Amino acid sequence: KVCKRKCAEVQRCTPCKQPRCAFPVPEGGVEDGGGSGDASSNSGTGHCHLCPLDVIDTSSINRLPSSILLKVFSHLSVKERCLCASLVCKYWRDLCLDFQFWKQIDLSGLQQVNDDLLVKIASRRQNVTELNISDCRGVQDHGVCSLAAHCPGLQRYTAYRCKQLSDLSLSSLALHCPLLAKVHVGNQDKLTDDALKKLGEHSSELKDIHLGQCYSITDEGMVALSKGCPKLQRIYMQENKLVTDKSVRAFAEHCPELQFVGFMGCSVTSLGVIHLTELRNLSSLDLRHISELNNETVMEVVRKCRNLSSLNLCLNWSINDRCVEIIAKEGRSLKELYLVSCKITDHALIAIGQYSSTIETVDAGWCKEITDQGATQIARSSKSLRYLGLMRCDKVNEETVERLVVQYPHIVFSTVMQDCKRTLERAYQMGWSPNTSTAS
Secondary structure, eight states, X not given: OOOOOOOTXXXXXXXXXXXXXXXXXXXXXXXBTTOOSOTTTTTXXXXXXXXXXXXXXXXXXXXXXXXXXXXXXXXXXXXXXXXXXXXXXXXXXXXXXXXXXXSEEEOTTOTTOOHHHHHHHHHHOTTOOEXXXXXXXXXXXXXXXXXXXXXXXXXXXXXXXXXXXXXXXXXXXXXXXXXXXXEEOOSOTTOOHHXXXXXXXXXXXXXXXXXXXXXXXXXXXXXXXXXXXXXXXXXXEESOTTOBHHHHHHHHHHOTTOOEEEEETSBOBHHHHGXXXXXXXXXXXXXXXXXXXXXXXXXXXXXXOTTOOEEEOXXXXXXXXXXXXXXXXXXXXXXXXXXXXXXXXXXXXXXXXXXXXXXXXXXOTTOTBOBHHHHHHHHHHOSSOOXXXXXTOTBSXXXXXXXXXXXXXXXXXXXXXXXXXXXXXXXXXXXXXXXXHHHO
């Protein structure tokens, strides 16, 4: 535990040379492991309580090998190391500045972070491989550009909801960081095709990119990105209305290693989705809220992509029972199937239980035609099912679900009532009680 007390009146003691912050306890003294005693109680002995490590020399934590202390500090966040641990003593400060802690920097959500901090990090630590500045509204293009220029080994960059950043930041990363493999920059309104073209020109090692809700991106930038980044394994888009079938086709043609593909809410149709059948390594496909997605296209993708393990078809009213039956029959590797707000009935759930031996997760929430029969049949017949989502399936009685919970304890049934019960149970396990909540 780090002690933050400050006491200017206490006489400063001289630490041992090794370790630099191990303060000796006078003979007959009592160890105060947490520094909870009065700071002035030992002022006459010359012993200082400012350091929380009031222990005898032989048991001082600072006498542990530095490798062990570094391992302990690795479990702290950047904020905890900078604002707490590094202030304990010079020895801990030096350890907190160890290069291993500054290879992967997570500053997400810290509003104190600004360009000056990034410039300082860049000037002192050229070995940074990962940076996360999501929700850091004080960071501008200048700070990111400075870090990119000084850290050519940067491989992973995350900056969700940094609406103040423009093409300049991402272009600078592309120019100065040739090893860049992951770029997650969702919800950046100022990002345009120019930045994607720079990535296509300079970031041939790129494997994972997330551009959801970057509304100015069009097919022009997406095609350039696909042609210049043939090693891409993951591409995720969300509500990018200017991205169409042309982009889907480009990624299918130029990025054969794609494993995860998501085009939720984009202006994509079955004419584009059908090209994904060329991706033999495709394992996860997110096609939520595709306005013109027909059953035949989905069935063909499942037939051709034999490694597909996760398929998300939520918010597609066109998906029907026949489509789900073919998915259950043909999806030999399929483990997760999401069907929220699809046009399915009990027949779809019965087909999954009857024909699939691999599907573990089925979410049929908000499918208004699902009844007790479908829920009961899939639970009874499926050998692989472990999760069944029935949220707001209003024709499924809660009494039926309660009975299924008892009969099939290996399956998690999700309804409003069941989820509330699990939440309360976890709260009780963590020590919560209604009395303590009311008192607070």
